[in-house]
Amino acid sequence: MYFNSLTFIYFLPVVFGLFYIISHKYRVFILLLASYYFYASWNPAYLSLILISTFTDYFAGLSLERVTKKSSRKLILWSSLVINLGMLIYFKYANFFIDTFNRVNYKAGSPFESIQLLDIILPVGISFYTFQTISYTIDVYNQKIKPEKNIAYFALYVSFFAQLVAGPIERFSDLIQQFKQKAYLTRENLSHGFRLILYGFFMKMVVADNIGIIVDNTYQNISTTSSFNLIIAACLYSFQILCDFHGYSTIAIGVAKLFDINLSGNFKAPYFSPSLTIFWRKWHITLTSWFRDYIYYPLGGNKGSKLKWMIAIMIVFIISGFWHGAQWTFIVWGALHGGLTLLEKIIGADKKSTSKLVNTIRSLFIFGLVSILWIFFRSPNFSIAKDFIRGIFNQWELAFTEINYEPIVYVILFILFDWFTRKKPFHLRLESIPPIIRWTIYFILIFLILARSGTDVRPFIYFQF
Amino acid sequence: MLDRLFIFNFSMHLVKYISIRILLIALLVVIANFLYRISFYKKDVAKHGDILENLWVVPSDTEAIYFGESSNFHESPGDTMKYRISGIIDTMVPQLKVHHVDNSGLHAGTYLAVMKNIPKDSKVNIFIITMNLRSFGAGWRYAGNGAENYLAKTERMLSPTLPIINRFMVSLKAYDYKSDHERENQVHEAWQKDTFNIPEFDYHTTHSWDSAMAWETWLTSNPNLTKENIPIAAQYIKSFSFIIDTNTNERIHDFDAIMELAKKRRYTIYFNILGENVEEAEKLVGKKLIYLIEKNTQFLINRYSKKGAIVVNNLHAVPDSCFVDRDFPTEHYNFTGKRIIAKQVADQIKRNL
Structure with missing residues (x-):
């Protein structure tokens, strides 16, 4: 269901009406059901992916609160990352890797047989909601936020229909309180x-x-x-x-x-x-800040040596390109942006x-x-x-x-x-x-x-x- | 409990605020519609619903409209007389002013949409509507190559609502839009699933019948078949091997809706069942296909005669020599063929005038 479709024009007033008619404590269910319906309108089978992501990170969050041992906490975090990124890699990148392997294989004249491409359709919005759930688990792991106990609210955070399929990529701390507060219909x-x-x-x-x-x-x-x-x-x-x-x-x-x-x-x-640096502060801001907080800073940001800083910037841009699509053109696009941004910073033209x-x-x-x-x-x-x-x-x-x-x-x-x-x-x-x-x-x-x-x-x- | 409901918490101030804005927006839409009609409307109709343009040029003294597809205007390269079927009818019935509304690939769904756009005070009260047997088959109902999408878009543009709303609906794709792939799947699914249920038949679906055409045994069992004309024989099977199902066939629903509209507006309806190349079909495929064609034709005659239409049956009227196309069973006739059809219709009209 696209926003620019007749179905959405019917869907929105119905959800809006139901949301304000019923008592505050049931509104979360209205939004959750609406969100699942919205997503299922593309392909009901892919609802299972959202549910896997939801349950994985909900229980990862709760476990991280209970467990104190550092190695166990790390294991929980990595389990969540493997499941979330595993789904993303399988659905979005599997054919890219197979295709790249086949090309290299062919050019190298290797005796291995080509691998057949998988018959997969990319689930809508998987790159967006996966990033939301990952940010939640990392924030809980870093004890920046408390895990959510109520699974309905957490599920809504993962699947809120307004931003489910193409963002903005929201942080848990920004959304959860708003879901819990009583909503008022105001002018x-x-x-x-x-x-x-x-x-x-x-x-x-x-x-x-x-x-x-x-x-x-x-x-x-x-x-x-x-x-x-x-x-x-x-x-x-x-x-x-x-x-x-x-x-x-x-x-x-x-x-x-x-x-x-x-x-x-x-x-x-x-x-x-x-400047390009300023451009990236104004373009797809929620994705840029996600990369900054969960990739750039953990890689050291601008605190280490100049070389480390330059590598961190290049990594962020290349991953950003790859996030956009499983093709070499996207990777090159990201790398070019990274290289030029670096150049700009080095010559002091970024301000x-x-x-x-x-x-x-x-x-x-x-x-x-x-x-x-x-x-x-x-x-x-x-x-x-x-x-x-x-x-x-x-x-x-x-x-x-x-x-x-x-x-x-x-x-x-x-x-x-x-x-x-x-x-x-x-x-x-x-x-x-x-x-x-x-x-x-x-x-x-x-x-x-x-x-x-x-x-x-x-x-x-x-x-x- | 009641005080928790939104409607009881809703202040009168907010109700007033919302109501005023709804009215204002409605007013803006009406003004926008007016501006649209005098600015972009004609250009959009030419692009998305050119059949309506056809209707606009109908002379004001017209009393009868002939709805048709390419059978009405297609010409044979050897024709010296370049007339439409509708034009010949107009000449043969001088006491009635007949004008055409036609385009390639049209069917009852589009005719219905255009009819709804005819002003109620128009002088037109007779409609001669082409009833093409092939248009009831899956190959046309779900036509690929964008034709059906285009017609669905056209029908949306012609809906009896504000033109600007129709235009918006087109941009929302609020019509039966399907990709070519989806439409082809629909056609193939229908050919595989829709059965004839006639025990004496060797094949019970279009698919099985069509597949059998590819077998070498066909070449030996039918002396009229050669490797060269097998493709056209297969097209006859794909085009005519079906039994009209009143529950699922969109064309039946369209023709039924035409009859309802006609009843409401007191129109006189003539259905012109087009001539098919039954000679060629029998030669290439056999009597069983002719049986299906005739069964469907008889069904249409019975159904619509009962509903008050005058059905002109031209199924066998046109001889093989009058058909122009030799690679597809299209209803494209030379002038002689068109005149035969026109005469049958004109005679029927004269009898009823």
Whole structure:
């Protein structure tokens, strides 16, 4: 069940109504049932994976509280990690490893027979909820949080439908109290929630889905597309992926707000960043902070030697790339980001300048750089990425192909919204605007969502991760 | 207990707040719909529901609409007379203004959607609707290659709600969207599961019958079959070997809904059962397939005559020489074939005028 589906438009009011009609102490069950139904709508069989993850970490948490012996605690932690990461590796990476083995095997002329690829479908959201459960167990192990005794609340933490399939990746300590507190239906929650949902739909359905048509066409015809068209497509893809994922996160935050739950923001105008370091503080914030807390810091962070610090940064970025997808293109994308971020830090270009003009020029440069790196992310394999980049440099003689300018108008509109709300989230920024202007903005968004949303079948990009 | 319920905790202030906003949003949607109609609507209809464009160009003095698929307009390369079946009917019945609404691959589901869009005060009160026997078979009902998705999208665009809501529903994929793979699976599943239940038959499903075509024994048992024409023989089996099930067949539901609408709006309905190349089918596959074709045709005649439609049976009317396509059992006729069909329909109309 996608957010941008008719089923969800029926599902949400039903859950919302039931949630507020019944007594507070039963609300957790409503949300839990709704979340399981939401997840099962993709494939009921994969509910078992969420249940395995839930039970594993619930009992790991309780055991970690009871056991004091260090080696036993470590064993519990590692058991949980093996189960969670084992599921993730099996479903997401098994075929990648088999394929890599087969290629190496073939190139080396080894006598071993190729291994057949497994017939597996990647369960939606597995990368997201696995990271949530892992963070819980590690935090309990490090005694940063107390384990949850009530399995219903814990299960809801793992599976809350608003952020189950594509985040934001939440920490246990941020969510659990909100689940337990009595939720109130207030004007603030309603207006903030609906504003966010409206803006999220605009980003996803109007901006991302319409851009997607141009980008897909370009990627299907790289060799016959002019350099200028390729550059436009590369820049547009930067907005497609931002609006697709930012849109999803914004709808998720808005939906949670209707239930009086505050989720973490995932994006803060990332393309207005004067350095890659700043870009990564504003892009997929909950994933970046997860990597920082559970990989970068344990590897020593910036406290050890310079070499150790550089290795830690590279490891984080490469894992981040690999997290996005089981392909070498993602790994290279992560490694390039890591290398360039390191370079930036070494030459001292990672901080903001005091000059607005310098920051603007640097932001444009970073946008260009990020757009080039997205080519690796978007391309299904290296050969296509190579053709695309080569085409940008070598296909100037081909004639510019007229494109549909309508999506570009929506991109400009999005940039304007993003610029005006870069310091304060969209839903809060609107509050200070006179009602007539505010409702005009609502009208524009409603009109565009109803009348100009993309009509091709286009699921959220991050669902595949 | 009652005081715990949300509705009893709900302050009047909040009720007022929500109600005003719901009204405001409803008003905005109405204004948005108005703006949509004068801005993007026509462009969207051309893209997602071009059949409605067809309806818009129907002249205001039209009294009868002919609904058809490619059989209405397909021409033979040798034709000197370039007429639609509907055009010939219009000429043969001068006292009735007939206009067409047609496109490739249309079926009763689309005709129904278009009919719902005809204004109630329109002069049109006679509908001549193509009844293509193949459209009741799994191969067409679940057509792959995006055709059925496109028609489902078109039907959604033509739903009798605000155009802007229809457009939004299309972007939510709130229509019968299926991937090509899913549709092909549906077709193959139906060919394997739907049985004819006729004891004298050697095969009881399309799948088993079609599979048997590949056996060498067919070549020896039927002197008309050669390796070259086996594929077309297989297409006849895939297209016509079924028994219409009133519970599950979508086309029956569509035609039934057309009759209900006609009853409500007092329309006169003519169903034009298209001519099939029964000569070729019998030659290549045999009498058993003809038995099924005739059984289905008779069933449709009985069912819809009882419901008040005038059913024109052209099943055997068109000779083999009038069929244009030689690689598929399509109902594409040359001018002579089209005239035969048109005459049968026109005669029936004249009798009822």
